[in-house]
Amino acid sequence: MILKIDFESEMPIYEQLRRQIIEGIAKGELNTGEELPSVRQLAEDIGINLHTVNKAYNVLKDEGYLVIDRRKGAMVKDILPEATKEYYDSLEKELKFIVADAYCRGMGKDEFLKQCERYFDEYIESRRERENGR
Amino acid sequence: MILKIDFESEMPIYEQLRRQIIEGIAKGELNTGEELPSVRQLAEDIGINLHTVNKAYNVLKDEGYLVIDRRKGAMVKDILPEATKEYYDSLEKELKFIVADAYCRGMGKDEFLKQCERYFDEYIESRRERENGR
DNA sequence: CTATTTGTTATATATATTATATAACAGCAG
DNA sequence: CTGCTGTTATATAATATATATAACAAATAG
Structure with missing residues (x-):
């Protein structure tokens, strides 16, 4: 899945990441159970800091989109969050x-x-x- | 028109004001040509700084929702902004x-x-x- | 004329958010 | 052991948000 950051945008980078990942799941570009790049890998790929990626991942974890395993990394949850x-x-x-x-x-x-x-x-x-x- | 600010919200106060004013126009609580409270008046009413109100008004002016007369104050535009x-x-x-x-x-x-x-x-x-x- | 009201401008301050950089840590896989 | 995870900690910088205070020009109300 291709992630594109607009550095001119007023929208924070981590928020752009968050939204694109959710859109990626909706499109089926990211499937349930699928692993995401490591924070360091993705940060390097798009030329940003690993903490920025980490923040996006953790927001998505809190929302119920991702599970994060300390050793394996982040993956899309098997069961997506509900409409609470x-x-x-x-x-x-x-x-x-x-x-x-x-x-x-x-x-x-x-x-x-x-x-x-x-x-x-x-x-x-x-x-x-x-x-x-x- | 009643404006309510949620001081616990993550959304900036000026943005809450902006949205409520647009919603007020949509509902017809604010009509085209209608005058809004002065920045000082509104700021005092809801207990915030006049610059915060001023920012909301100016964003709405830039979007084409309001006209601001240096002496008369802010009013809803006679012709609302288009879908550009x-x-x-x-x-x-x-x-x-x-x-x-x-x-x-x-x-x-x-x-x-x-x-x-x-x-x-x-x-x-x-x-x-x-x-x-x- | 005077006092008041309008938005505007300027300056200063405080706080929170965003993003970066660097380093070190524990846990696990090869 | 080496290299990979996320995590934690610390520091720094820039920006956004909100406040406080003061002064200004222009118009209006009395």
């Missing part, structure tokens, strides 16, 4: 704002929903393709 | 991640879309009610 109440609450907050912004800018409900649907289908399709190839 | 290419790009990035996260957590496409639709309808309905009352 805390998750629903934060999702609602985030979505409400995004929808408000879109609505103010004159984006129609249908157009917005179509986009969401398209993104969902992209992940579903991507996973399906990869599962067939195995 | 930059906006679409940032929306796509944001939405793709959110969808990925939801998908990984086992949230169904229909459930996700239903929520988005509900939020849209809330804003539409809220605006309609307020327009009828005027």
